[in-house]
Amino acid sequence: VDIVGAGDLKAELGGCGLDEIWRRQIDGSAAAAVAVVGAGRSIGAAGREQQREDGAAHSSFVPRRRGARQATRGGSRDQPQRDGTDDGDGSSGGPVDLPAPDFIEPATPELRLEVTRADDLDLDVSAVEPGRTVLLIDGDSVGALIGDSPVGALSETRLLLHLPGAMVPGYHTLQLLTFDEVATDASEVVEVFLEASVPPVVAWAPIGEVIAVGDALVPPGPGSRAVLGLVDFDAAVPRLIAWPLDTHGWDAAQPRVIPLPELRPDTAFGVAAVAAMRRGTTMSASLRVAWRIGSPGTAIAVVEVPWASAEPGSPVTALVPDASWLGTREWVNVLRPVLAGDLLLTELVAPRDVEQGRPGDRVIASVALAPITAPAQPQLLQLGNFDVDRLGHVVDPLVDAHGDSDTLVARLDHREAIVLDVDRDTRTVRRRSAELGARDERWAGITDPPVMTASAFGSRIGAALVSDRSALLVGLTNDRGGAEPRAVQTQLADAPATAAAALAWIDGVPIVLVPRGAADVIAMPITSDAPELQLLAGLACDAIVGPPITVQGDDRRVTVACLRERELRLVTIRLG
Known part of the structure; x- marks a missing residue:
């Protein structure tokens, strides 16, 4: 029987998400991915501003403010590259810079949930690239959530999180990351507060x-x-x-x-x-x-x-x-x-x-x-x-x-x-x-x-x-x-x-x-x-x-x- 301890990198990076990306050689550098997830771990009680400061230290980590992300929604997948080059017919021969993923819901980047909530959390999202976009919970990747998983499911327009209740009061964060050949684009951080509820009789x-x-x-x-x-x-x-x-x-x-x-x-x-x-x-x-x-x-x-x-x-x-x-x-x-x-x-x-x-x-x-x-x-x-x-x-x-x-x-x-x-x-x-x-x-x-x-x-x-x-x-x-x-x-x-x-x-x-x-x-x-x-x-x-x-x-x-x-x-x- 194989016993894998707490230092196992595959489990640390989410298993089905980043591991699948690496096996398909979609995201390029595994080292860059480790750096991104490392930056994400700074998300904690200090809030979103600390996350932005830490993320700025990594050139491949590009968190966007909500207003900036909204400006990318109308952009084309064939837009010119960051160096401004274009082959003249509206397409580029170089790497594609994908838009940053976005949380449309909640309207403000904060969720308050009772610990006994026993129905799925369904959030509208945008600019998600299935297989390339992963979900971070508290800065750790839980994968691309293609199909259904114990955590939930992620599609181009929807993030579904399974919530059966029996949760522990505390503070958490949600964030989306998209890996492409140009940069790693991140959504704004959504803060999640799990709150105690009145015990039933x-x-x-x-x-x-x-x-x-x-x-x-x-x-x-x-x-x-x-x-x-x-x-x-x-x-x-x-x-x-x-x-x-x-x-x-x-x-x-x-x-x-x-x-x-x-x-x-x-x-x-x-x-x-x-x-x-x-x-x-x-x-x-x-x-x-x-x-x-x-x-x-x-x-x-x-x-x-x-x-x-x-x-x-x-x-x-x-x-x-x-x-x-x-x-x-x-x-x-x-x-x-x-x-x-x-x-x-x-x-x-x-x-x-x-x-x-x-x-x-x-x-x-x-x-x-x-x-x-x-x-x-x-x-x-x-x-x-x-x-x-x-x-x-x-x-x-x-x-x-x-x-x-x-x-x-x-x-x-x-x-x-x-x-x-x-x-x-x-x-x-x-x-x-x-x-x-x-x-x-x-x-x-x-x-x-x-x-x-x-x-x-x-x-x-x-x-x-x-x-x-x-x-x-x-x-x-x-x-x-x-x-x-x-x-x-x-x-x-x-x-x-x-x-x-x-x-x-x-x-x-x-x-x-x-x-x-x-x-x-x-x-x-x-x-x-x-x-x-x-x-x-x-x-x-x-x-x-x-x-x-x-x-x-x-x-x-x-x-x-x-x-x-x-x-x-x-x-x-x-x-x-």
Whole structure:
């Protein structure tokens, strides 16, 4: 598995945008492009004037004021060159100087958006050259946006930015750059202010009777391919009962049962040591399941079965600790599996010296399951000499709907929640290069995998239970630097949590749900830097799992799973 760090130039320059331009040899000098993007990074709280001053230092960087750009709109693509030469018939034999791109909207170069905005931002633009014009967000290229992408789309006359809500308050900038043979022309900078909104009231309602009985819920998988999973240890052989997603959450009408031989209970985590996902988004897609063998764990088994049949499948041992890939580590405890694309990722405790722990003893291993009947050699994911653990899926609707990767969260060095992107085609793992770490000693106190959202403008919201599940820690981070990372820790008053926190995302509002056994479930809608707790009176759950999807529009409700005293029910969470 290829791990690409924060210094990767391709990711730094936007991947699909400038990289495509270089491969097609459209913009000429890559060094000039690096200089342009470097100039763009000066756009920050100092505003547009600082950007103009910095840009002037680069001869290829020509920012235009709005009035100057308007004068170019009527110009011809065949206008004479800057040296005044022309071949006499209105065309030039030399390089073409393209007009500067322009924001027609907004009317003034400033946008104010609520962090919960959950509909696309559609702006009129002009003089955009598809393939040559790129969009900068906070001075970094996000590419030419040809077609549709997780960021949006850019055409000759229109810039569309996808906004699913769940953003972090802060300051950002937008700018368009066009590369040609004469110069690099830039639009004026549009300032974007993401502003906090009033938190809505969260309510709940029961849906129906008990749908199954069991002991532990399985963490939801990747986006639209996730399943709801309940592990039943009372069966003759431990088994998984799985349900698919529908448009509002979990669908109780189509269960699938799979035996999980040699799975053992583990009370150390608030979730089962099982992972499950569908291989597609339709009911004809197969179901893939991974689980830990033994306790302490000795291996990971996997199986893939058709959803529509009752066959148990033929499990394969996909990850077994071995010196051929672990080296001289003296002992291994296999912890929790996670499925992403064709990769199986697993947390391991694998100390080099069992008598003296050191950083790097907690690692992530990966195995390519392509095909699942012949897993590849496991590999360790190298992220420096640090512990890496608490692996889980990020709710990332932009990548899920428009991209080709899965998004994961992991804890690095016990103090930082980081984001990993798993490419489904190449089966590679990449740490997000634009990421600004939010190191916080309080992350050392988490037991369960955190829940996390990823949204537009680099917004990330993470939450985890700390201090023996007696407090909820919420971190707000902006990968693009729109604001300093910040974290809020809130005590859970009269009763601690009984399992991992869950997440619901309704109409642009991310809601953290905390199960507390006989005590009322806690809901925390996050719409500002200072979120507050709400009690869902009468709702009691030992564990909760929300669907990793976004629900928006007039309905404003989502279906979550509530496990209480081994009885699993579905519950509606809605905004008042």
